[in-house]
Amino acid sequence: MVELLGWLCTLLVIIGFYFNSKQKLKLAIILWVIGDIGWVVYDVLINNFSHGVLSGLIIGINIYGLYNLNKEKNDK
Numbered sequence: 900m901v902e903l904l905g906w907l908c909t910l911l912v913i914i915g916f917y918f919n920s921k922q923k924l925k926l927a928i929i930l931w932v933i934g935d936i937g938w939v940v941y942d943v944l945i946n947n948f949s950h951g952v953l954s955g956l957i958i959g960i961n962i963y964g965l966y967n968l969n970k971e972k973n974d975k
Contacts, residue, residue, distance in 0.1 A: 904937055904944075
């Protein structure tokens with residue numbers, strides 16, 4: 900079950916990159932956040948804390964990116 904979670908998270912992140920390449924940044928970021936939340940859970944389950952910290956930081960960066968996207972939209 901844990902391995903399945905890892906593969907699901909990988910798939911979400913890859914799909915996020917696909918949508919990013921299609922210039923659908925907001926959807927890409929949402930998929931990345933969901934995928935990385937899954938990675939944090941996965942990493943805790945397998946005691947891989949360095950990757951868990953990395954995923955947590957990436958979540959924060961992506962949430963900041965969503966904030967900036969919404970701010971730009973509201974400023975227009």
